[in-house]
Amino acid sequence: MGLDSGVTPETAKVLVVGAGGIGCELLKNLVDLDVIELSNLNRQFLFRRQHIGQAKAKVAAEAVKSMVPDANITPYWANIKDTTQFPFSFFRTFDVVLNALDNLDARRYVNNMCLSASVPLVESGTSGYLGQCSVILPCDSECFDCTPKEKPKTFPVCTIRTTPSSLVHCIVWAKEYLMTNLLGPPTEDALPEDEALLESLKRETEAFVAIRDMGHANSVLYSRKVFSKVFFDDITSLVSLTELWENRDPPTPLSIDFDSVEEFDMRQADDHQIWTLSSWIAVFRSSIEILCKRAFANNSFTEIYFDKDDEDVMSFVAAAANIRAHIFGIPLASHFSLKSMAGNIIPAIATTNAIVAGMIVLQALNILNREKARCVTAFLTYGVRRGTLFACERYLPPNQDCATCQVDRAIASLDPTKTTLGLFLDSITDAYNSIRGVNIAKRECTVLEGTRMLYDEDFADNAERLLSELDCGDSRFIRVDFWDANVPLLVVIDKSDKVQFSFTSERQNRKRKHMAEDIGKDTNDDLSKEVNDDIDEDITQPPTKMARLLIADEDVVVV
Ligand SMILES: [Zn+2]
Missing domain, CATH: 1.10.10.520 (Ubiquitin activating enzymes (Uba3). Chain: B, domain 2)
Incomplete structure (x- = not known):
């Protein structure tokens, strides 16, 4: 599940992004983690706020603290995309992230951060009487971008x-x-x-x-x-x-x-x-x-x-x-x-938010209890199918055409004020060759930050410039397209004095191969087989988040 060993629901460090309709309901539920049962969910209705979308993170946290004084809650009233306050390293400190956001842009941003940080994410959303909640397990499940989304309907x-x-x-x-x-x-x-x-x-x-x-x-x-x-x-x-x-x-x-x-x-x-x-x-x-x-x-x-x-x-x-x-x-x-x-424009409904917040907590518990087989995508389908309020399906494997999760990912711990783009590229190529067992030539690649071209065969002057001079400081994502590699490498800068490169595990490749071999078979069978495999794996092997590579003085050491 990508969890560090020893993490339990009681000790988990949880990041809740968004303190609006769903977020407030969620905060109330979270501090009550150990007693939440399906039959309790109707209680959230009693706790719902008088008006939708009016609470502040601080007010919400104080309200919850007054109910449960022992809860350790740190509220932030800020933009989650502000990398000065919430750098990449911030996301890595959490065991699970719960999205309670109202806009597509922030959802996609958190999805991307969690994929690179290898932190499981519970994603949710409501629209009128309809609601949805799903788990995003890095490398294992669909990510937020695997299915195209409709345009957003609420605004800041x-x-x-x-x-x-x-x-x-x-x-x-x-x-x-x-x-x-x-x-x-x-x-x-x-x-x-x-x-x-x-x-x-x-x-x-x-x-x-x-x-x-x-x-x-x-x-x-x-x-x-x-x-x-x-x-x-x-x-x-x-x-x-x-x-x-x-x-x-x-x-x-x-x-x-x-x-x-x-x-x-x-x-x-x-x-x-x-x-x-x-x-x-x-x-x-x-x-x-x-x-x-x-x-x-x-x-x-x-x-x-x-x-x-x-x-x-x-x-x-x-x-x-x-x-x-x-x-x-x-x-x-x-x-x-x-x-x-x-x-x-569809209004937000407090009851829907309360139910979806309940779903989020159940999914978070499944993740923290390492019960992968119970992780589902849950839908609140009021009015869609007669007589059915909920629909659940097992989470799907990643969409192989997804541009967000079907890439190789790496974390570059370095000081962008002391590292040139050229040194960065040479080091990441060495590390990539070593961990993938390939022999890709240095500087035979195209490099982008967002849509901005940083390096190319005909655009090589930047190689001598420091990453910080190229506005590639802490928490920036740099995309390296090696000409001889099948998929792009997405590298996030994690500002650090100690130079180190970490790649997301080999698991992703193995999974891709596994799925390719199984094409044509019944997908449900495939999935349950995979899920069972993964459960065994989780029990027999302590979870290791990353295969780590240490680079010092141009020597490559695999730790
Ligand atoms: Zn995806």
Whole structure:
């Protein structure tokens, strides 16, 4: 299983990535590890948070600590992709990683890190009533990238509130933020830690309270106030946060005489056409006046929720999203396409998150108890198959065409400020030849960092430069394509004073060969045979994570 010997569920060091919907449920479950049973899962429903996606890592950790004072939890409120705070070596210190993430990019990043670090990963996700949880055992199972994924449907709060870059971000803002603050129940947002940004966003939300009160008296004044607040005042204060705009274009506050914009009859217009900005402003003005009258009818306040089939609501959301898009330099869209985009965004459901968090814990226990045969991909299939809430299948072997896991991987422990690209290449070639029993010539390779070319036959000048000068410092992944090797070698830099190269075990190759021989046989039989083989292997041999090679003074020593 890739676990160090002696690790048990009680002593395991676990990394939970994400403290949103699934993460909060998961944290509550984790500290309760030894008593979790299927019948307990419904309890999570009692523990669920009042609102989805609003907790911070620190608040969540404190809440859990107050329940279980002995739990040793370290919260980080930061981006998991920040290699200064979470270098490659950070990932290697964990026995298992549990992903509770809401975006594809971070999931793929953690998947890649865990594959190189040889740390088992439990991956999960929910979408409305549907949920999924799977295990990723380096070299043994499918990795996150083995099956292509649909586009993400949820977005980070900061992107929505401060730096939208696509129309979908503007739709989410109009639908979830603007609608809720003007016409829905009061909410708290998950707010950023940056002090200036936090203050700015707090002021933004507080100002809605005053505007709401205005709605009782005068719908025209109300619509004018809302317009100038969200499209001029709030944008102006965002622009003043100069740090936000160092690497992107700032928005332009919309300065326009709201009352003088001509009326626009959208019922007479083609809703497949992209209307002008002033048409959208007219739609915004008329729809918000209607919604204001609806919400404040009979001297009381009636909440109005997003419903794509409610024409007033949909016109308001479409207009607000398009006006915001204009402000941020994003191309506008037709009412028709906006409606379909807005309707497709699936809400998160706390119950689904709670159930999936339970699945994650069960999978983590299977891994930590070394019960590979019980590791499964589990699906929550409510509404998909009649009478079936759960479906389970044994995890699949890696997809042989996967560009992420079907590569050779190595860890280069070295000091990038003292190692040239040339020395790095020569050393890794020696190490590769030694461990693979091949004889690949030095410098006959193409080298990339991401999509950036570092070295090639016709691009050899970089060989004399230090890795740090080439922006290949700690935790960078360098891809070496030896011309004479079948698969690329993906090397991660692990900053260290001691020079050492470690390759992921030979197991991956053996497994590939094994599968190639078995082509044509029943896959289930193959898999159970493999699983049984692996269980025997785990019992008879203490797990060794890596075949290690030590390189010092150009001598190659296999340890
Ligand atoms: Zn893969």
